[in-house]
């Protein structure tokens with residue numbers, strides 16, 4: 001047998017100096033030849049002792065049958081490959097781009113112990129793009145079973161549940177507060193990481209399955225959950241974690257200081273980067289500080305870079321503790337974004353017109369590990385310094401969206417405002433399930449999607465059973481697995 | 483898509499629209515607003531619900547031409563469609579029996595105060611409506627408001643009708659003449675609401691204002707609409723839009739509403755150049 005390549009077949013990508021001048025996707029995707037070449041690297045592992053799945057599959061939250069789909073790609077059977085993936089993952093064009101695979105499937109890959117792991121994410125993306133380019137084949141519509149399900153929120157959790165239930169013959173309606181379906185996939189994750197055309201294609205596919213999507217409906221305001229319960233047999237709440245956190249430090253409401261959500265929504269959903277062709281403006285100065293170290297912070301920083309600005313990531317721990325995906329950190333660095341580590345703002349200073357012009361920061365050192373196992377940042381006395389800055393994006397996380405819980409008093413929530421669910425994602429209110437970020441707080445696309453699938457199975461089980469007995473088993477600890 | 487069923491000129495730059503939006507019509511309460519987006523390329527802007535008819539399935543809004551989006555809206559005709567309308571958003575006004583309530587409206591804020599005049603009257607209050615505008619043409623919906631008011635006063639900046647001067651000065655005059663108010667509600671331009679707040683504060687009259695910061699989603703997701711009330715940051719779209727006037731940092735609101743002034747000018751200029759309907 002020929003020796004395996006030690007490194008992944010490189011994925012062509014736009015060079016940094018080029019891509020910071022446009023808004024297009026950075027990695028360009030494999031050709032069929034590249035994909036088949038990369039697929040050859042897979043060792044087709046069997047499950048390790050005492051495990052149900054091969055290592056990579058163990059690492060995937062929804063247990064995509066990875067060796068099988070990779071084998072299909074190797075043999076040029078691309079249609080088979082996508083079928084195998086879609087058996088477990090309904091949004092592969094999306095997860096193949098945004099999954100933190102280095103900690104999941106690829107992080108567990110046997111080959112990765114000695115060499116680079118198999119490029120599972122890239123192959124998944126290839127298979128999905130191949131299918132989309134060909135045009136989706138819409139499965140034959142199943143016979144309607146006469147039961148109605150309402151889904152609240154059209155992010156990855158809601159879209160997945162909708163598709164799964166529609167395929168089983170349910171009459172599914174998705175209610176979405178914004179004017180466009182997709183949740184974070186359309187308003188949060190930037191075009192250069194996830195082209196909106198891909199999300200739209202997925203939404204079109206789901207509509208073709210017979211799912212109705214009603215935009216502009218703010219559940220809790222336009223219609224309440226209780227009213228929906230009169231009309232629908234079951235409800236899945238997937239309203240996400242769309243409440244931006246601020247630091248509550250002096251000057252945070254000065255002009256030029258955005259939450260990550262506002263910054264990204266203006267750019268992605270409202271297309272402020274095409275102002276004035278599109279009506280929504282965004283105003284970004286010359287020197288931008290993005291506060292935070294997660295994916296959201298990288299997205300904001302890379303957006304600002306594409307608007308031609310000098311950009312700093314300001315993070316209070318070191319790069320090793322950054323929650324952002326490695327690839328995003330690398331991309332950010334290549335694009336010339338500067339990292340100001342072990343640093344955080346304590347105050348913003350404005351000019352006479354109310355615009356931020358400076359920020360006072362303090363330096364940190366790392367102390368003992370905290371509950372999360374990461375070393376706790378400790379401020380260094382007397383290390384304060386002032387930095388000139390004219391735009392700030394606060395990207396320190398989101399909290400669960402409170403609209404539905406607030407207007408549904410019977411719905412039990414945790415002290416963090418997330419909705420309480422049991423192992424089957426049932427809530428304290430009969431016939432209501434919940435999943436995704438509204439249950440997990442900040443999480444990932446694939447986990448939200450997995451929740452959508454899990455809820456759809458539980459909904460189907462419940463609505464098909466003759467006695468329909470509601471059991472809420474009390475709050476379960478959700479694992480990072482489904 | 484939401485169809486415009488009726489359009490009416492209230493003043494040269496203020497138009498009123500009745501629009502088909504049955505779900506919102508069923509839920510709308512005084513003090514709440516909607517967020518509209520006219521078309522694919524449009525911006526999301528908040529507008530107060532002036533009226534709603536659950537029977538006809540319609541809502542009513544009124545817009546003052548401030549920039550591109552409101553100009554474009556006001557150029558639309560009966561039978562045209564608005565791409566998106568979400569609502570009703572924000573908390574309803576706290577309508578109760580207070581005693582004597584002054585409803586103060588300035589400019590397009592007169593339209594916004596109208597549903598509250600009606601609701602306060604229905605709740606058994608003695609309602610004194612005080613309307614202000616630059617000129618008498620701006621005194622919109624006067625007859626409608628009169629119908630639900632126990633007393634009605636008007637002020638114009640140029641003295642073309644009623645009291646000559648700003649509306650808060652008229653309010654001050656009424657207080658000094660011995661009128662007692664248990665509650666003052668004011669809706670209008672920020673400087674007007676600020677002046678009303680400063681007028682009532684020394685007298686300790688409870689005063690409510692409806693804040694109009696720039697918004698994007700209107701559902702608490704973006705934090706664009708941050709205002710400071712009592713030293714605390716609030717999101718006007720979900721915590722408001724009505725707040726205790728004596729706690730509001732109006733200067734911050736004014737500064738924040740000027741954030742995109744250059745971009746807004748550019749958008750308007752482009753719109754007026756490209757569009758025959760721009761006068």
Ligand SMILES: Cc1cc2nc3c(=O)[nH]c(=O)nc-3n(C[C@H](O)[C@H](O)[C@H](O)COP(=O)(O)OP(=O)(O)OC[C@H]3O[C@@H](n4cnc5c(N)ncnc54)[C@H](O)[C@@H]3O)c2cc1C
Pocket residue numbers: 098099100152153154155156157158175176177178181182183184185188189217218219220238239240241242264295296299401403404435436437438442443444445446448
């Ligand atoms: C900028 C950014 C970058 C990210 N990058 C990654 C990444 O690279 N990889 C990754 O795996 N994850 C990433 N994430 C996280 C991931 O996007 C989320 O975990 C995931 O989208 C959660 O899905 P969801 O379906 O639970 O909710 P969401 O995607 O948040 O969707 C919820 C939807 O519900 C709607 N809604 C809310 N309230 C109501 C209501 N009352 N009525 C009707 N509709 C309502 C919202 O408008 C929204 O459309 C990122 C998140 C952000 C913000």
Ligand SMILES: Cc1cc2nc3c(=O)[nH]c(=O)nc-3n(C[C@H](O)[C@H](O)[C@H](O)COP(=O)(O)OP(=O)(O)OC[C@H]3O[C@@H](n4cnc5c(N)ncnc54)[C@H](O)[C@@H]3O)c2cc1C
Pocket residue numbers: 515525526527528529530531544545546547548549550551552553590593594693694695696697723739740743746747750
């Ligand atoms: C809760 C709420 C209710 C409102 N109700 C009404 C109403 O019933 N009738 C009405 O005519 N107007 C109302 N407004 C104000 C209206 O939303 C703005 O006039 C409109 O967004 C301006 O858009 P534009 O593109 O026409 O003008 P722009 O060119 O965007 O702006 C022109 C001027 O309007 C101000 N402005 C810009 N955007 C906003 C915004 N989103 N909100 C507030 N001010 C803004 C700016 O300070 C600017 O100076 C309300 C605002 C809020 C927050």
Ligand code: SF4
Pocket residue numbers: 059060061062063064066089095096099100101104105106120121124446
């Ligand atoms: S869904 Fe994510 S974790 Fe699972 S195989 Fe695909 S890329 Fe890997």
Ligand code: SF4
Pocket residue numbers: 041042043044045054055056057066067108109110111112118120
């Ligand atoms: S662990 Fe890696 S090498 Fe083994 S089957 Fe999975 S992808 Fe292939």
Ligand code: FES
Pocket residue numbers: 696697698699700701702703704705706707708717718719720
């Ligand atoms: S407008 Fe976005 S939070 Fe209020």
